[in-house]
Amino acid sequence: MHTSNRSASTSPGAQWTLSSAIGCSAPSSLLAAAVAAIIAIASTIDDRVPLTTGIVIAALLPAVLVDLIDQRLPNRLVGAAGLAGIATLAAELLVTDLQVTPTDVLFGAVGMAGPLLVTHLVRPAAMGFGDVKLAVVLGAALGLVDSVLGLVALAIGSACAALVGLTLRRRTVAFGQGLLGGATFSLLLVVSPLN
Numbered sequence: 327m328h329t330s331n332r333s334a335s336t337s338p339g340a341q342w343t344l345s346s347a348i349g350c351s352a353p354s355s356l357l358a359a360a361v362a363a364i365i366a367i368a369s370t371i372d373d374r375v376p377l378t379t380g381i382v383i384a385a386l387l388p389a390v391l392v393d394l395i396d397q398r399l400p401n402r403l404v405g406a407a408g409l410a411g412i413a414t415l416a417a418e419l420l421v422t423d424l425q426v427t428p429t430d431v432l433f434g435a436v437g438m439a440g441p442l443l444v445t446h447l448v449r450p451a452a453m454g455f456g457d458v459k460l461a462v463v464l465g466a467a468l469g470l471v472d473s474v475l476g477l478v479a480l481a482i483g484s485a486c487a488a489l490v491g492l493t494l495r496r497r498t499v500a501f502g503q504g505l506l507g508g509a510t511f512s513l514l515l516v517v518s519p520l521n
Contacts, residue, residue, distance in 0.1 A: 358503075358507075359387045359390070359391060362383065362384075362387065362506060362507065362510045363383070363384040363387055365510050365513065365514060366379070366380040366381075366383035366384050366509075366510055366513060367380045367381075367384055368380075369513040369514070369516070369517045371517075372516070372517040374471060374516055374517070375471055375513060375516060375517060376415070376418055376424055376470045376471070377414060377418055378411050378414040378415040378418055378467060378470055379467045379468060379470050379471055379513070380513075381410055381411060381414045382407055382408075382410065382411040382414075382463060382464065382466075382467035383464070383467065383506065383509055383510060383513075385406065385407035385410045385411070386403070386404065386407045386460065386463065386464065386506055387506070388403050389403035389404050389407065389460065389502065390460075390502040390503055390505075390506045393456070393500045393501075393502035393503065394500050394502070394503060397498075397500050398454070398456055399454070399456030399457065399459065399460050399502050400456075401456070401459070404456065404459050404460050404463055407463055408462075408463045408466075411463065411466070411467055415470070426470060427473075429473070430469045430470070430472070430473040431466050431469040431470060432466075432469065433469060433473035433474070433476075434465040434466055434467070434468045434469020434470070434472075434473055434474075434475060434476040435461075435462045435463075435465040435466040435469060435476065436465070436476075437465055437469075437473070437474060437476040437477035437480070438461040438462070438464055438465030438468065438476030438477060438479060438480045438505075439458050439459075439461035439462040439465055439476075441480065442457055442458045442461050442480070443458050446458055453501070454501075456502070457501045457502060457505065460502055460505055460506075461476075461480065461505055464476065464479065464505055464506070464509045465479070465480075467509075468509055468512065468513075471513070471516055472516070475512050475516070478508075478512045478515070479505070479508035479509040479511070479512040480505070480508060481508070482507070482508035482511050482512060483501070483504035483505045483506075483507055483508025483509070484504060484508070486503075486504045486507050486508060487499050487501050487503075487504030490503075490504070
């Protein structure tokens with residue numbers, strides 16, 4: 327297990343780089359991130375999953391790796407993933423016959439981020455606002471597939487985070503990995519031959 331200097335990571339002048347985040351993370355975390363990226367991109371082969379959804383999940387991996395190390399989700403990386411999603415969606419709408427319903431995207435974002443926002447407002451120490459922002463981006467991307475998929479991903483991610491906390495006997499765990507894992511697993515459910 328790696329420790330981080332919280333005061334250095336949260337001070338206004340603190341700097342982080344992806345290379346330092348990758349250099350400090352456990353090999354198993356990098357392997358899990360690589361598997362999540364492969365699943366997210368590979369699931370876009372199925373017509374039900376737009377390329378935008380896979381790109382957003384893959385683009386959020388650096389932010390989630392930083393969360394694993396520093397227990398914070400950098401706004402710049404989450405915002406960059408959101409912008410990558412918007413750019414990919416615009417291109418996808420131009421060159422494919424993708425049908426996007428704005429209400430599905432909105433419901434996906436609200437379904438995943440809404441409960442986290444309420445938790446953050448009621449007890450900010452229990453849920454960071456970075457997790458809420460990550461859930462907005464992820465939920466919107468999942469809403470392109472199905473409007474309820476964000477809520478499904480949140481349930482799966484919450485269960486995974488709780489399991490990690492119980493296994494490690496820790497009261498607090500970084501939640502970004504749970505959210506991204508829930509999103510990845512929910513895509514697997516969509517593209518599963520059993521579906």
